Amino acid sequence: MWPNTSFIDLIGIKFPIIQAPMAGASGADMVVATCEAGGLGSLPCAMLEVEKFQAEFHVIRQRTNSPVNLNFFCHAPAGLDPDRETAWKNHLAPYYTEYGLDTATPTPRISRVPFDENMCAVVEKLQPEVVSFHFGLPARVLLDRVKSAGCIVICSATTVEEAQWLEYRGCDAIIAQGAEAGGHRGMFLTDEVSSQVGTMALVPQVVDAVQVPVIAAGGIADGRGIAAAFALGAAAVQIGTAYLFTPEATITPLHRAALTAAHDDGTALTNLFSGRPARSLLNRVMREIGLISDKTPAFPTAGGVLAPLKAKAEAAGKDDFSSLWSGQAARLGREMGAFVLTQTLASDASERLTAIAARD
């Protein structure tokens, strides 16, 4: 049924569709619905305590026997830099004043722990069928343990060089994350946002450069995009933004409203919210402070200074300081459950692949 079955054969799933792990925006419900529909559901573990993702996994396992993906971050965690944080807070001080906040109040800590010994031990115990990484791979010894546990390992690449690096280190499949994608860029061998590559150009170049199956991501939100990904040589797609329109998405009403009103050119890459470049719908802080600042504290700590502003603004019904993760194809999103969405994406893609061969 699919023109390239290397990925679905590798994983043992029906549809070549990965529901993207979206930390803070998706949980067990979305994973289960996607898996039961025939796709690969992904649980984002980067913002969860070990006990929490273990519990979530058990919930998922009770509700589906299909393969599941656990996703982790592999960033080098930055230590606290109080001087930098203070300078950043001073930079944003006018907003603190506007909202009656005291800059002397201690900055909330934002924690995103990279894949470590503890998480690895739990993965070995849970033995999920798939483990995916973002921001590169964990240390060799941890990676070997994940693979020895029988997990298929996949990871995001934003350039051909990153894809080759991942294949050389044993990744079983590679996500070619085009610049259209929402949320954090998976970049780990470069920090140059301006030269990030669009999906249409990236996918075939990665396909030419590696032997393992390539998963296309970025700007894909309907059957047309999935068919296009296969035309480019991909063996699967990873879709995020389209799943934010499902009731399973654990996003704020403000984020949901912004997505519903999104335009094609309404997003940009910014490092304001976390310290790393990520694609968000444009909002006030992005427009006023600038998209990429050299003053933000390092990932993942940057969000701490914005957190009190975000809380105050959201309470007032404003998304001025919220990270509104979205890819460039939000406009193609449709409100439906994750189960129906997964099946609709698959059937639309199948129809599209047939239609473009029909030569009407």
Added chain:
Amino acid sequence: MWPNTSFIDLIGIKFPIIQAPMAGASGADMVVATCEAGGLGSLPCAMLEVEKFQAEFHVIRQRTNSPVNLNFFCHAPAGLDPDRETAWKNHLAPYYTEYGLDTATPTPRISRVPFDENMCAVVEKLQPEVVSFHFGLPARVLLDRVKSAGCIVICSATTVEEAQWLEYRGCDAIIAQGAEAGGHRGMFLTDEVSSQVGTMALVPQVVDAVQVPVIAAGGIADGRGIAAAFALGAAAVQIGTAYLFTPEATITPLHRAALTAAHDDGTALTNLFSGRPARSLLNRVMREIGLISDKTPAFPTAGGVLAPLKAKAEAAGKDDFSSLWSGQAARLGREMGAFVLTQTLASDASERLTAIAARD
């Protein structure tokens, strides 16, 4: 043979492939080869005097009876701004010193005339089958005359809003120019580079928003990209960078060498060379001065200050100050003549469309 024939039927050509007009990089030879192969050849007229493009058209017409596209710019021409130019020259003064150039020497004038009364009169006389515009459309009265002369009118859009604007004003087909594309962004309702949309996301959103045929551009350089464009709903593609690898391309050996060595992430959008954002392979001036400067003189005059540096550096075998226009898929380029390239692109696309339906 093609899944969507609306564009080839409209123009009366065999293959849904437009050779992109590339001012300074292509002329009659490339047009003729493309047209004779079954595609639509495009003569870039923006940097040519009226007499010159008229003469070129006559050369083309003697060598092919197939439809031909004449391409023009529709920018609002900036007047000279001596203060701004002097400030820019002072900004680049260290390079002048390095090359033993005197900043007091008058700056060369760079002329790119927008579509005007004179050009329109020649178009009415020549009656090319297609006229394409970049940077928006000419004044209503001129556009009406072009259409009354029987020319099919097409124009680039970089956003859905621009596409709708063009359709409302009577464009017969619209080029959805994704962010991967090389050379000048056709943007005319926005100047926000950071929110420009990738081809994968842009094409289906434009297809949904307009009734006229959509031509996909940006990151498409082989049969896979063409097949993907059709999957997204396009009725044709416009391809530039791949044609720079043909002997018909009138580019410098330095530019050709840089293209041959290109990597997927080796380009960026910059306004340094002309005053408007355009995608170029990264070189010294882009790395050192920054990609987008608010100090450049307005389009099209900005190149004047760089011109003496470019001449000196190129004479020394360096591309440090040269505009090295390229899209993000240069790596997919193959050295072959424009005739063979056009036919190869068409047959590869056809094979690809068949292969992805084959469900092996």
